[in-house]
Amino acid sequence: MHETSSVLELRQLVRAARAGGDAVGLVPTMGALHAGHLRLAEVAGEENELVVMSIFVNPTQFGPHEDLARYPRDLDRDRRLAQDAGIDILFVPDVDAVYPGGADEQVVWIDPGPLAAHMEGASRPGHFRGVATVVAKLLNMALPDRAYFGQKDAQQALLVTRMVQDLAFPVELRVIPTVREPDGLALSSRNVYLTSEQRAQAVSLHAALQLARQMIASGERSSAHITAAMRALIGRDAPAGRIDYVEVADLATLVPLTGSVKADALIALAVSFGSTRLIDNLIVRFQGDEVQFS
Ligand code: AMP
Numbered sequence: 001m002h003e004t005s006s007v008l009e010l011r012q013l014v015r016a017a018r019a020g021g022d023a024v025g026l027v028p029t030m031g032a033l034h035a036g037h038l039r040l041a042e043v044a045g046e047e048n049e050l051v052v053m054s055i056f057v058n059p060t061q062f063g064p065h066e067d068l069a070r071y072p073r074d075l076d077r078d079r080r081l082a083q084d085a086g087i088d089i090l091f092v093p094d095v096d097a098v099y100p101g102g103a104d105e106q107v108v109w110i111d112p113g114p115l116a117a118h119m120e121g122a123s124r125p126g127h128f129r130g131v132a133t134v135v136a137k138l139l140n141m142a143l144p145d146r147a148y149f150g151q152k153d154a155q156q157a158l159l160v161t162r163m164v165q166d167l168a169f170p171v172e173l174r175v176i177p178t179v180r181e182p183d184g185l186a187l188s189s190r191n192v193y194l195t196s197e198q199r200a201q202a203v204s205l206h207a208a209l210q211l212a213r214q215m216i217a218s219g220e221r222s223s224a225h226i227t228a229a230m231r232a233l234i235g236r237d238a239p240a241g242r243i244d245y246v247e248v249a250d251l252a253t254l255v256p257l258t259g260s261v262k263a264d265a266l267i268a269l270a271v272s273f274g275s276t277r278l279i280d281n282l283i284v285r286f287q288g289d290e291v292q293f294s
Contacts, residue, residue: 026144026292032189061130
């Protein structure tokens with residue numbers, strides 16, 4: 001595995017690989033790697049000859065009172081995991097390489113538009129402007145054929161998909177299903193913050209989504225009934241959790257479906273345990289008479 005913090009060197013390596021006919025996959029991460037990240041790397045390895053993983057904790061996607069300073073960082077561990085996962089190039093830029101002169105010097109930003117008005121975007125003002133801008137930068141730095149994102153961050157995946165379409169980035173996006181603990185909790189770098197009591201209760205996010213899935217599978221279509229049942233389950237099973245939102249939204253626009261769930265939908269929720277905020281989601285697709293869940 002080759003490691004670099006230089007944009008110039010990264011571009012040279014990627015250009016040489018592509019000139020030799022190799023396809024290049026990019027896996028953007030903020031480090032603190034877990035099996036979810038490694039699954040993205042695995043799929044990227046199956047689909048490309050050269051896999052680049054970036055590790056960059058992007059300051060501009062954190063709000064002033066969020067966990068930028070205490071976001072888990074362990075580059076030695078990440079390096080070992082990336083190497084074992086078959087990553088070819090580990091790109092670890094410092095803030096100055098991504099934001100020359102510092103993030104405050106950035107003048108031109110990507111406006112994420114109305115997709116950022118809902119869910120995570122409503123709770124975290126400015127978050128998706130930072131995400132869209134840094135993803136655009138990473139795509140321009142690594143020049144990959146394909147880039148890999150997790151469904152765990154469904155709104156991010158949707159937004160980046162739209163950005164790539166709307167701004168004609170020459171890249172194919174791949175969205176990979178959420179990797180979970182055996183009890184259903186979605187893997188997240190932030191899970192390490194949870195106390196054992198919070199960890200036990202955190203499974204209720206997945207349980208609430210499973211309940212929504214059962215309700216829809218057995219014919220329930222009222223989004224109010226579904227979200228009320230999800231909230232009740234979390235209230236019962238996770239007394240230490242504070243619900244930020246539980247929403248059923250149109251999968252294309254993320255506009256909340258307030259009436260009945262008939263079109264493809266994203267059911268998403270955010271719950272905080274102390275200062276640790278967890279998110280999870282379920283995608284519902286209607287195909288003729290069939291309903292598919294992912
Ligand atoms: P992060 O380091 O949290 O920014 O995540 C980097 C990438 O890994 C994003 O595309 C995430 O959606 C994805 N990811 C994070 N957790 C998971 C998971 N449990 N399963 C699949 N992908 C994930």
